[in-house]
Amino acid sequence: MSSAASNNRRPGPGRPRHIPASDTHADPRDQILAVSARLFVGQGYAGTSTRDIAEAVGIRQASLYYHFAGKPGILAELLEMTVRPALDRVGDLARIESPEAALYLLAFHDAESLATLMHNIGMLPACPDVSQTPEAREYAAARGQLREAYGSLGISCGSQAVTDTVAMLQLGELILNAVESVIGTRASGDTVTNKELHGVAVSSLRICGVPQAQIEVAAKVAVAAVGQMWLCQPDLGPR
Amino acid sequence: MSSAASNNRRPGPGRPRHIPASDTHADPRDQILAVSARLFVGQGYAGTSTRDIAEAVGIRQASLYYHFAGKPGILAELLEMTVRPALDRVGDLARIESPEAALYLLAFHDAESLATLMHNIGMLPACPDVSQTPEAREYAAARGQLREAYGSLGISCGSQAVTDTVAMLQLGELILNAVESVIGTRASGDTVTNKELHGVAVSSLRICGVPQAQIEVAAKVAVAAVGQMWLCQPDLGPR
Incomplete structure (x- = not known):
């Protein structure tokens, strides 16, 4: 009763x-x-x-x-949420033959994930009181894996001129910073539109020196591939 | 005595x-x-x-x-140091005819400034305990001016395909994030090399869709222009 x-x-x-x-x-x-x-x-x-x-x-x-496990356990889980969705997708991308389409997809979804995370928690890792914790070191290792994935995809897309000027890890950092730009956009009070997510994905290909015609093909291949790879097809491309 | x-x-x-x-x-x-x-x-x-x-x-x-004026006064000055050197140079850049060379120079020097600032204070603005202060709002306004300068230069360099996919302010944010990538590099314990500063400047042109041949010309024009503009010629270009 x-x-x-x-x-x-x-x-x-x-x-x-x-x-x-x-x-x-x-x-x-x-x-x-x-x-x-x-x-x-x-x-x-x-x-x-x-x-x-x-x-x-x-x-x-x-x-x-x-x-x-107290505050550190909560922090660890929140930090993990900022990198896990992208890291989980890196494996799936091997099934896509075009590295340009794979990079487009990874950048788009990573940016989308950061753009929709509650309370813009992508801001947390940069704070000194967070960055000095053991949890932040674990996060940094995971972000390092993601940077390497971006760098490696970027090198596969990049022309000789790109690899001559930017090493693999710097390329990864530059792409990751383009993706993370949505954190700054949210922090300044603006919402991130679908067109901007497309802009981030396209810019990550531009950073790798991919010519415009190839970028447009890659975006189309990405949209076609995503339906087969993930259960729920996100709303890709500009509106 | x-x-x-x-x-x-x-x-x-x-x-x-x-x-x-x-x-x-x-x-x-x-x-x-x-x-x-x-x-x-x-x-x-x-x-x-x-x-x-x-x-x-x-x-x-x-x-x-x-x-x-206490802790807020110190914070205000430290935050100012992260944007002022670049903002001060924006005016000088009008003397350079090529927008590509101007963007190369601004990105190079801004990245160099962030790469050499004491204790990597470029990290400060992102912290919640800082970002909610009135000083951070002043900083955000100054960073907004810089983003606009980058966006405006970027649009002058960008092809139609770029302006179709990325609006002026997003372009500015993407370039500024490429420049600020050196903060992350330093935070992970690495020093920023001159080659990486060149990599940042070149990448900012790539984000605007500038073709490789034009990028190489722009970097050379930038190196030639800088000697006439600023008293001390920095060590530009890759080593």
Whole structure:
């Protein structure tokens, strides 16, 4: 009986839980991540305590530790979210014969992922209080893998003139910075449009010196390939 | 007599001042900036007090306030240092007829400035505890001017295909991100070579779709122009 009552959606008697209305039906783990993301970006990682997080979610600190190994565990998961979607796709890209189309796809989806991550958490790794943590070192290693993937794809696309002027890792860094430019766009208050995601993907090919005609072919091959590779076809290309 | 004694370089009796050996002959204002840069980047802006700064410099807090309007005044000056050298050069560039050479020069010198700034302070603006300050809003306005200068130069260089895919401000953001890639390179512990600065400048032209042959001409025009424009000719081009 009392169990049935607690499943009832109407609030029961007693102290109300401090759950924001929009998060009421979310998984507690996801609620903790979302609230932490907001607080870390808003007031800094060092400036946020597990108590702040627990209070904002409306749970006890003990419940927070049931889901995460404290603040570092939450940070690790948030940082991972900024690189994992792209890294997971690198393997799939081997199935695409054109390195230009593969680079277009990776850059587009990586930028899209950063453009839609809650509270623009792509900003976190650059903060000193974050960048000196062991979790940030793990993140840096994962970002390094991604940079290498971009650099290696970029070298496959690049002409001799490009490889003469830019080494593989610098090329990877330049492409990754083009992708991460959406973080800055969001930070300055603008939303990132689909046309801009296309602009990022196309620019990553330009950085590799791919001529315009080939860029247009690559974008078309990418749109055709994506339907076969991933279950849900994203809205690619300019609108 | 006592004044002559205090001018003597040999340490007198009494409590020694906590000045790091390397900074002993620096201007107090510069010492405060250098120490603050190290502390802000190392332990965060919010995590550093004016007391920490004064102690690390080896002066009293009152002396610090003689030179700066507190921590915000120091932050404002450090943030300014990350954009001012490039903004100051934008005006000079009007004298260069080739927009490609002008963009090469601006990107090269901006990247060089970020690559040599003490303690990689280019990292500061991205931190939440910094980005929410009034000083960061002033910085954002200055960076916005720089982005516009890059975007406008980029549009002058870009082909129709480029302007069809990337709007002026996004182009500026992409070029600025290529320039700022040296901040990430330094953050991961690598020094930025002259060849990499050339790589950044060349990549900024590639982002605008400038063909390779024109890029090579632009780099040569830039090297020739710089000697006439600025007193000290930097070491341009690949080694």
